[in-house]
Amino acid sequence: MNLHGWVPARIAWRDNGPRVEWILMGAERLRDPFFTQTTQRQLIKPFHQLFRRETTIDQMIAWTAANPGAPLRGIVFHMSRCGSTLIGQQLAALDRAIVASEPEPMDDALRVVHRYPDLARADEIRLVRAMAAALGQPRNGEDALYLKTDCWHIHRFDLLRQAFPDTPWIFLYRDPVEVMVSQQRMPSAWSVPGIFHPSMLQLDPADWNPAELDVYCARALQQVCKAGLRAVQQSSGGLLVNYTELPDAMYGRLFRHFGLQAEDLPSMRGASVKNAKAPSTSFSSDNAQKQAQASERLRAVVAEHLTPIYTQLEAARLAALHTADSPLNP
Amino acid sequence: MSLPPRNRPFARLPLSFDAAGLRADLASIAPAAWSPHLSDRVHTGECTAVILRSKTGAVDDLAAWGTAHEFRDTPLLAQCPHLKAAIDAFLCEKKSVRLVRLHAGSSLRSFRAADLGVTHHDLRIHIPIATSSAVELIVADMTLAAHAGQAWHIALGQPCRFVNRGAVDCLFLVIDAVINDWAIAMLDRAAQEIVSESSEPLGAASFRAFRELVFDDPALQARLVAITQPDRFLEAVVSAGAELGFAFDALDVESARNRGHRDWMMRTVAL
Numbered sequence: 001m002n003l004h005g006w007v008p009a010r011i012a013w014r015d016n017g018p019r020v021e022w023i024l025m026g027a028e029r030l031r032d033p034f035f036t037q038t039t040q041r042q043l044i045k046p047f048h049q050l051f052r053r054e055t056t057i058d059q060m061i062a063w064t065a066a067n068p069g070a071p072l073r074g075i076v077f078h079m080s081r082c083g084s085t086l087i088g089q090q091l092a093a094l095d096r097a098i099v100a101s102e103p104e105p106m107d108d109a110l111r112v113v114h115r116y117p118d119l120a121r122a123d124e125i126r127l128v129r130a131m132a133a134a135l136g137q138p139r140n141g142e143d144a145l146y147l148k149t150d151c152w153h154i155h156r157f158d159l160l161r162q163a164f165p166d167t168p169w170i171f172l173y174r175d176p177v178e179v180m181v182s183q184q185r186m187p188s189a190w191s192v193p194g195i196f197h198p199s200m201l202q203l204d205p206a207d208w209n210p211a212e213l214d215v216y217c218a219r220a221l222q223q224v225c226k227a228g229l230r231a232v233q234q235s236s237g238g239l240l241v242n243y244t245e246l247p248d249a250m251y252g253r254l255f256r257h258f259g260l261q262a263e264d265l266p267s268m269r270g271a272s273v274k275n276a277k278a279p280s281t282s283f284s285s286d287n288a289q290k291q292a293q294a295s296e297r298l299r300a301v302v303a304e305h306l307t308p309i310y311t312q313l314e315a316a317r318l319a320a321l322h323t324a325d326s327p328l329n330p
Numbered sequence: 331m332s333l334p335p336r337n338r339p340f341a342r343l344p345l346s347f348d349a350a351g352l353r354a355d356l357a358s359i360a361p362a363a364w365s366p367h368l369s370d371r372v373h374t375g376e377c378t379a380v381i382l383r384s385k386t387g388a389v390d391d392l393a394a395w396g397t398a399h400e401f402r403d404t405p406l407l408a409q410c411p412h413l414k415a416a417i418d419a420f421l422c423e424k425k426s427v428r429l430v431r432l433h434a435g436s437s438l439r440s441f442r443a444a445d446l447g448v449t450h451h452d453l454r455i456h457i458p459i460a461t462s463s464a465v466e467l468i469v470a471d472m473t474l475a476a477h478a479g480q481a482w483h484i485a486l487g488q489p490c491r492f493v494n495r496g497a498v499d500c501l502f503l504v505i506d507a508v509i510n511d512w513a514i515a516m517l518d519r520a521a522q523e524i525v526s527e528s529s530e531p532l533g534a535a536s537f538r539a540f541r542e543l544v545f546d547d548p549a550l551q552a553r554l555v556a557i558t559q560p561d562r563f564l565e566a567v568v569s570a571g572a573e574l575g576f577a578f579d580a581l582d583v584e585s586a587r588n589r590g591h592r593d594w595m596m597r598t599v600a601l
Contacts, residue, residue, distance in 0.1 A: 002546065010597060024555055046563040047555040049590040050583065053545055 003063050006053060008134045009039050011108035018112065019054040020105070020134075027139050031092050033085050033277050035103035061126055064133035070098055072132050073144040074258040075160060075169040077231070079224045080151040081182035082174035083246040085276035086283060088148040090250050093271035094264050100135045101148040110156045114197070121159070128163045144259065152190060152200050152220075154227040161235055168257050171228035173313055174243035176221060176306035178290040180298055183217050191217040202227070214298065218305035225309040229316060240317035247272035247283070253324070334521035336514075339470035339488040342480055342526045343455065344519050347416045349479035352459045352503065355410035359429075363406065365390045367430060368438060373581055375436025375494070382407045382417070383427035398423035398508045416457060417505055422513045425452075425506040432465070432500050437493040439581055440588070443486035453513050456482045457503040464496030468531045471589060475527035482526075483517065489588065491581060493533075533582030540576045541586075 006022040023042055032038045042048060055063070074091075078084035085101065092099040100106065109131040113119050136145030153160070154171065161169075183191055190196045193208040193216050202223040208216050232238045239257055241249055250268060254260075260268075275281040294302075359380055367379035384391035387402045401424065407414055417427055432438070443454075456467065458478045467474045470488040484490060494500050507513065520526070530538075544550050550570065557563040567583050 002548065005548070005551075012593075012597065024551055026552070026555065043594065045555060045558050046560045046587065047551075047557070049587045049594070050567065051541060051544055051551070051554070052590060052594070 001055070001059065001063060003053075003055075003067075003134075004137070005139060007039070007137070008060070008105040008131065009052070010104050011057075011112065012054065013115070014054075018057060018115075020057060020060045022053040022055065022134075023048050024051065024053075025139065029092075029140060030099055030101070032101075033089060033279065034101050039104075057127055057130070060134055061130040064130040067133070067137060069133040069136035070138050070142050070145045072136065072147060072164050072167045073097075074146045075164065075167055076146070076148040076172060077154045077157065077169060077228060078149070078151055078172040079174065079176075079179060079221055079228065080188055081179045082172050083243045083276075084148055084172050086246055086272065087172070087250065087254075088146070089274065089276040089279065090247065090268045090271045091146045091258070093267040094144075094260075095140070095267070096143050096264075098136055098138070098142045098145045099148065100132075100145065102150045103135055103147075106131050106135065106147065107150055107153070110153060110159070111200075114199075121162070124159060125163045128159060132164070146258070150190075151188075151224050152196075154224050154231065155200070155202055157227060157231045157235070161231075161237075166237075168237050168239075168259070169231075170239045170241050170254065170257070171232060172241045172243065173225060173228060173310070175287070175291075176218075176225075176302045176310050177294045177299060178243075178287060179221060180214065180218060180302055180306070181290040181293045183221075184214065184298065185293075187213075187217070191220060214301050215305065218301050222305050222309055225306070225313060229309065229313055232316060232320075240313055240320065242314070242317060244285075244287075246285075253321075334518040336517065336521070337485070338521065338526070339485050340472075340474055340526055340528070341483045341517065341520045342474075342476075342524050343483055343516060344524060345419055345481045345516075347419070347457060347479045347481070348412070349459060351412040352416060352457070352479070353501075355412045356429075356459075356501070358409040359406060363389055364431060365392075367392060367428075371438045371441050373437045373439045376433040377430065377436060377438060378433070379428045379430045380406060381426065381428045382410065382413065383424055385426075392426075392428070394426040394506055396425065398425050401425050413503060416503060420455065420505060420507055420513070422453070422510045423508040425508065427503070427505050429459070430502045430504055432492055432494045432502075434494060434497050434499055437579075437581060438491055440489045440491040440585055441486075442489050451509045453507045453509050453517075454484055454486050455505040455507065456484055457505070458482075459501040459503055460498070461500045461502075462496045462498065464494065465500045466493040466495075466531055468493065468585070469528075471531070471534065471585065472528035473531045475529065483520070489585070491585070493531075493581070531582070531585075533578040534586065536576045536578040537571070537582050537586050540571045540574065540578065543574060544570075 005024055005026045007025040008020050009023045010021050012019045012021045025042060030038050076084050076087055088099050088101040091097050109127050113124055198205050201220040203220055232240050273282055275283045363380045364378040367377050381389050381391055381404055383401050383403050385393050385396055385400050387404050389404045389406055458476050461478050467476050468491045469484050474482060476482050554566060557566050564580055564583055568580050571578055
């Protein structure tokens with residue numbers, strides 16, 4: 001089997017078991033803000049309606065064992081609407097980097113356990129590693145893979161850390177008033193009760209009061225932030241990063257963290273002046289604008305459900321910065 | 331509570347007829363009575379029909395839509411006692427009833443009648459009168475094991491296409507009827523008692539084998555993926571298949587493409 005140039009697009013749930021579905025991408029790079037945008041654009045070509053390819057998970061594991069791909073050099077966990085796409089686009093500007101930004105097939109891989117609750121952890125690790133290796137196949141001589149996860153994947157932190165114990169990671173977050181304003185303006189699918197299984201968000205169905213959609217969203221974000229804080233407290237290799245540090249943090253403390261090199265700087269600077277989700281427009285921090293749009297109701301919901309965890313995250317981040325700056329920790 | 335499935339794409343029905351008797355009636359139909367049928371669906375060859383029951387009572391009135399009381403028998407039906415007995419065996423009101431002839435070497439492209447079907451109170455029954463192993467009735471991407479004298483319900487919300495690769499014409503009696511309690515009971519009986527045999531269409535199997543070769547041939551992949559114009563792409567796939575000795579045609583490729591498109595569009599993106 002020769003899968004050179006093929007990229008996994010999803011896991012399909014067939015009658016005879018899960019199948020990895022691959023599409024031929026050739027040298028097409030994953031440069032769009034989101035993985036799915038690149039695959040959907042490819043799928044316009046008639047070829048892909050006829051010649052998508054299916055393998056078993058074991059075949060993907062065997063293929064990636066023989067073709068390990070570019071190593072995973074960084075994972076970006078985040079609370080959504082907080083600049084993670086900007087970081088993704090800064091990295092995607094590097095010719096030597098593959099950036100998988102919220103890739104659907106990795107999400108599928110992280111959900112296999114929902115369909116197969118008796119899946120052994122060792123097998124889940126093999127699956128997740130193989131999926132990263134399949135996404136990280138160098139099709140243009142790249143030597144590094146970066147994964148920007150979906151925000152709920154922080155709940156799979158332990159698995160991802162076990163699978164990639166040497167990979168540096170960050171948890172990115174933002175003033176929750178601004179995140180909630182963004183979610184109210186354009187809700188994420190996960191923030192709408194019923195689209196996602198609440199367990200994916202560490203929520204209970206009882207958390208859903210149909211009259212209070214904003215509370216559901218705030219509680220989901222609270223769980224994400226708690227998991228991010230827990231990860232940084234209990235595990236190594238991670239940094240807490242606030243949106244306010246972007247885009248400059250990429251040239252500062254994230255630069256070494258993600259193993260970047262001096263020659264990477266010019267391309268990254270080019271990407272950081274653009275609006276990450278709409279690269280034809282320019283990036284500007286919109287804190288003030290979002291703060292101005294926050295209703296009293298929204299501020300009350302944030303104060304109840306999100307301010308405490310945000311304060312904890314900030315304390316932990318500032319403490320770490322302080323320690324890192326101390327002369328004892330060069 | 332045991333509820334039988336009522337949304338199956340096709341079903342063989344618990345009624346069958348003497349095919350030789352049905353064929354005997356054909357002698358009373360003048361060759362000139364056959365008029366072109368489904369001309370916008372003919373891919374290759376020819377398809378003709380005579381109408382046994384129509385809105386105007388004329389043998390060339392192909393309009394199949396309308397309410398049952400608008401339809402009446404054409405003069406031909408009185409001359410075809412075996413066909414009439416087969417039609418009368420279905421104890422429900424009839425709309426359009428016709429004999430359809432798919433000529434030797436002819437094929438019809440895929441079609442869906444989205445507004446016909448059990449949920450729309452319509453029932454379309456196909457009774458093969460003359461058929462062969464070279465004839466394929468393909469419904470929902472499966473070839474029905476439909477033999478002469480059998481009756482098959484085809485839910486025409488499903489993609490449906492006919493191929494006659496043989497050297498002789500094939501003939502079907504097609505009855506559009508209105509669902510009533512008797513019809514529901516018959517469909518339920520069919521669901522519970524009859525295995526509606528079907529198999530992968532010949533062209534689909536051939537295309538599947540070709541696809542495996544493409545997966546092993548990066549140069550051919552690169553050549554095909556570069557073709558973005560859909561019709562040119564289809565032609566290129568058919569001719570690449572023919573060069574390698576495969577027997578599928580453009581309709582088989584179209585059908586695989588539609589299935590691939592549908593499968594992608596219908597994927598679940600959330601849990």
